[in-house]
Amino acid sequence: MKNLIYLVTILSILSCGSSDDKGNQSITSGEQTLQAKLNTYNVNASERKALLEDFDKLKKELVEIEQKLLVEAFEDREMFSEYVEAEDKGLIRLLSHNSLTQINGGGRYYSFSNRTHEYGYGSDISFSNGDFSVGFAGADYGFFTLIGDTDLDDLDLGHPQLKYMLEHSPSNKRRAHHDYSREGKTVDGYAYKNRISALNGMTYAVRSVNYGDYDILVGFQVVRKDESDGSVIIKWKTIKKFPVVSFTGQ
Numbered sequence: 001m002k003n004l005i006y007l008v009t010i011l012s013i014l015s016c017g018s019s020d021d022k023g024n025q026s027i028t029s030g031e032q033t034l035q036a037k038l039n040t041y042n043v044n045a046s047e048r049k050a051l052l053e054d055f056d057k058l059k060k061e062l063v064e065i066e067q068k069l070l071v072e073a074f075e076d077r078e079m080f081s082e083y084v085e086a087e088d089k090g091l092i093r094l095l096s097h098n099s100l101t102q103i104n105g106g107g108r109y110y111s112f113s114n115r116t117h118e119y120g121y122g123s124d125i126s127f128s129n130g131d132f133s134v135g136f137a138g139a140d141y142g143f144f145t146l147i148g149d150t151d152l153d154d155l156d157l158g159h160p161q162l163k164y165m166l167e168h169s170p171s172n173k174r175r176a177h178h179d180y181s182r183e184g185k186t187v188d189g190y191a192y193k194n195r196i197s198a199l200n201g202m203t204y205a206v207r208s209v210n211y212g213d214y215d216i217l218v219g220f221q222v223v224r225k226d227e228s229d230g231s232v233i234i235k236w237k238t239i240k241k242f243p244v245v246s247f248t249g250q
Contacts, residue, residue, distance in 0.1 A: 059102075066100045070107050070117060076224065076233050088238040090115065094127035096230035109136070112236060113214045124208035124218065127232060133195045134208055135180075139247045141171070142208035143180040143192040150203045152221040152235055161190050162239065165207045165217055170245045198232055200225045205239065215242035 043051070072093045077084050083091040095107035105119025108128055114121045124142065126133045134142035145161055157166065164187040171179070179185055184193025196204065203221040220236035 063102045066102050066107075070095070070100065070103070072233050073226075080223065080235050083235045083237075089236065091233070091235050092117075093226070093231050093233050094125070096127055096129075096232075099229070107231075112208070112218045112238065113210070113216050113241075122208075122210045122213050124210075124216065125206060125220075127198060130198055131195050132198050132204070132206075134206055135194050138211070140208075140210045141180070141194065142206055143184065143194050144196040144204050144206045145190055145192050146196060146199075147203040147205060147219070149201060152203050152219055152237060155203060155205070155219045155237075155239070157239065160188075162205055162217070164188065164190065164192065165205060166240065168207060170209045170211075170215060170242075172248055198222055198225075200232075209245070211245060211247040214244055216240070217242070 070093055072091050076091060080091050083089045090112070092110055093107075094110060097106065097108065100107040103117055105117065105123070105126075107117055109119045109123040109126045110117050111122045112124045119136075122140075123136050124134060126136065132144060134144060143165075145165065147155060147159070147161055155162075180192060180194040184191050186192070200222050203219065205217065205219045207215075207217045209215050217239045218236055219239050220234045222232050222234050224233040225231075226233065
């Protein structure tokens with residue numbers, strides 16, 4: 001913890017070297033401003049060089065700490081070992097807020113296709129304020145459906161709730177994601193929407209269309225909510241991969 005506090009202090013000090021008029025403006029809603037804080041430091045050239053060396057060292061430590069915070073617990077990996085490092089399956093943790101600084105997206109996003117939390121690589125799911133969402137970049141879009149209190153292992157292509165998701169043809173409308181916003185779309189009595197509440201123990205399916213990259217249908221289940229930070233552990237499996245399509249609409 002002391003190292004993390006020290007790292008934040010170093011970041012503040014290093015900011016002194018690149019201060020400009022815009023940086024002098026207040027960036028907080030409180031009484032203090034960043035510039036007021038920075039003015040309390042006096043750093044000469046030789047000290048700054050040493051701080052840079054300390055910063056590089058502490059940054060490596062921070063990366064390692066954040067990786068440990070993002071990984072699912074050992075107990076989860078033991079319980080769902082068949083999902084760990086399996087082809088077309090996985091076990092992941094999604095953080096509830098942007099608490100990580102060394103990964104783009106803060107640990108809230110995940111790409112099932114590319115198996116990464118790093119935002120910008122075709123993210124298929126995000127977790128925030130107790131909800132899952134899909135469709136983040138450009139014309140890319142997607143939609144969820146709540147399967148319910150069914151184990152993910154029992155979800156297959158024959159499930160009636162997947163019929164619409166399997167038969168859906170990617171839209172060429174630039175704002176296709178609006179079709180699934182708010183109340184979403186109801187087909188044969190089943191609801192499909194781009195945002196859905198994350199409920200412990202429940203199983204879901206998500207169709208994620210990433211134009212020019214991939215199009216995938218995934219089933220996943222919230223197996224645990226971590227009370228320590230509000231994050232969720234989910235197990236997932238690929239149900240079907242569709243042909244890649246390019247966006248040609250307006």
